[in-house]
Amino acid sequence: MKFFQKLSCVMLLLALVICFYYRDGLVSKPIGQTGEFAIKHEQAGYAVSLYYPKIDPTKAHQKNVRVGVIDSGSSPKVGSELNIAAAYDLSGQNEPFDQTGQGTGIASIIGAKDNHHKMIGLAPNVKLYSYKVNATSRSLQAALQQALSDRVEVLALGLEVNKVTPQIKALINEYLAQGGLFFTVDQRLGQIKGVATVGAFNEYLELFESGRTYYAPAKQLALGRDGRIQTVTGNAYSTAFVSGTAASLLAQKLAPAQVKQQLATYFSPQVIEKHHNISHVIAKTFSKSDTYLGISLVILILVTAVLAVMLAIKRRKNKYLLGVSINTLLLLILAYLLVPIQANAQTMKYWILGLLVIFTLFQLYFSWRLDMTKPFSLNRLFNLSYNIFLLVFSLWLSMFVMLGYAGSTHF
Numbered sequence: 231m232k233f234f235q236k237l238s239c240v241m242l243l244l245a246l247v248i249c250f251y252y253r254d255g256l257v258s259k260p261i262g263q264t265g266e267f268a269i270k271h272e273q274a275g276y277a278v279s280l281y282y283p284k285i286d287p288t289k290a291h292q293k294n295v296r297v298g299v300i301d302s303g304s305s306p307k308v309g310s311e312l313n314i315a316a317a318y319d320l321s322g323q324n325e326p327f328d329q330t331g332q333g334t335g336i337a338s339i340i341g342a343k344d345n346h347h348k349m350i351g352l353a354p355n356v357k358l359y360s361y362k363v364n365a366t367s368r369s370l371q372a373a374l375q376q377a378l379s380d381r382v383e384v385l386a387l388g389l390e391v392n393k394v395t396p397q398i399k400a401l402i403n404e405y406l407a408q409g410g411l412f413f414t415v416d417q418r419l420g421q422i423k424g425v426a427t428v429g430a431f432n433e434y435l436e437l438f439e440s441g442r443t444y445y446a447p448a449k450q451l452a453l454g455r456d457g458r459i460q461t462v463t464g465n466a467y468s469t470a471f472v473s474g475t476a477a478s479l480l481a482q483k484l485a486p487a488q489v490k491q492q493l494a495t496y497f498s499p500q501v502i503e504k505h506h507n508i509s510h511v512i513a514k515t516f517s518k519s520d521t522y523l524g525i526s527l528v529i530l531i532l533v534t535a536v537l538a539v540m541l542a543i544k545r546r547k548n549k550y551l552l553g554v555s556i557n558t559l560l561l562l563i564l565a566y567l568l569v570p571i572q573a574n575a576q577t578m579k580y581w582i583l584g585l586l587v588i589f590t591l592f593q594l595y596f597s598w599r600l601d602m603t604k605p606f607s608l609n610r611l612f613n614l615s616y617n618i619f620l621l622v623f624s625l626w627l628s629m630f631v632m633l634g635y636a637g638s639t640h641f
Contacts, residue, residue: 249583249627257634282641285475295353298373299360300361300386302334307457321363339467340386383477390418413444472497537615567581
């Protein structure tokens with residue numbers, strides 16, 4: 231029995247140290263959970279909500295920006311949500327409408343209107359030019375020629391072409407010479423100086439592919455062909471996120487060189503890898519453990535409470551039970567502060583830490599100084615149950631803080 235008491239106290243002290251070191255995790259949403267979005271009237275996506283709070287899609291534009299999307303076209307069902315300046319069919323299908331949904335999703339991430347209706351894009355006031363293509367070099371060549379004619383300032387290519395021809399390289403170089411910003415998923419085009427290739431990273435800040443210029447979150451929110459908001463993943467949507475951010479920065483009258491500098495602070499692989507830490511490794515390894523530990527806590531506290539009532543009836547005056555009661559009250563207060571995380575201000579973490587210190591001191595005192603003296607079976611059973619509860623609570627608290635710290639990563 232003494233072993234469990236000592237172990238529970240040591241684990242509680244260790245959990246307290248972890249809480250101090252990773253204290254930002256006490257008031258952050260656990261990794262993978264979004265809760266309420268910062269922009270209440272619509273959704274700007276997981277990426278803005280979780281990783282890029284400094285990006286403000288509602289910020290007023292200082293200049294008009296033209297953005298070209300080379301992909302599968304755009305759906306007519308989202309026409310009221312997108313500011314489509316022109317739509318071209320360069321795929322040979324004789325209509326510019328989207329058949330796969332990818333082009334519509336890319337366009338919505340970049341420029342869905344700020345109309346308090348569905349979702350808001352990263353640059354909601356830009357003029358969008360939709361170029362529907364297929365994977366042939368001829369189709370892409372036609373799209374590039376049209377983009378040059380339309381003088382778009384940002385160009386997003388969300389698919390890979392079957393062959394990179396000298397004509398395509400020449401058109402891209404001409405576009406770049408005009409000061410355009412070109413973003414693509416096709417790594418072969420990244421060999422052209424000035425072209426930015428975009429990859430994706432997951433919620434654990436792991437890069438899916440190496441050798442990309444920029445990396446953006448793999449998971450995004452976008453409009454589907456039917457006009458509904460849906461979750462999408464893939465490099466094409468990461469490319470849309472970087473392209474939309476670039477368009478937003480251009481709209482604030484930043485020069486292309488300044489835009490590239492800012493994009494590097496958000497999306498460069500060095501920045502992503504710098505923010506990757508042990509909390510992300512633990513979060514990935516034990517992604518479901520916090521749920522199981524939470525269920526175990528509920529069961530253990532119910533068992534302990536029943537044993538405590540039985541013990542209280544049998545022994546009416548007991549200082550150890552008084553200590554347990556005080557600690558349980560502190561636990562309830564902590565649970566109230568920890569569970570609705572989105573309601574916590576950053577200053578709240580110090581109140582939580584203070585309560586944890588008091589809780590730990592109480593537990594150390596009652597475990598080491600006021601232990602039960604009469605070793606009858608109900609005492610032992612209660613003591614065992616309570617100390618196992620403390621062990622599980624310490625593990626859960628450590629996991630909770632680590633998951634929260636991993637979820638607090640901001641660029």
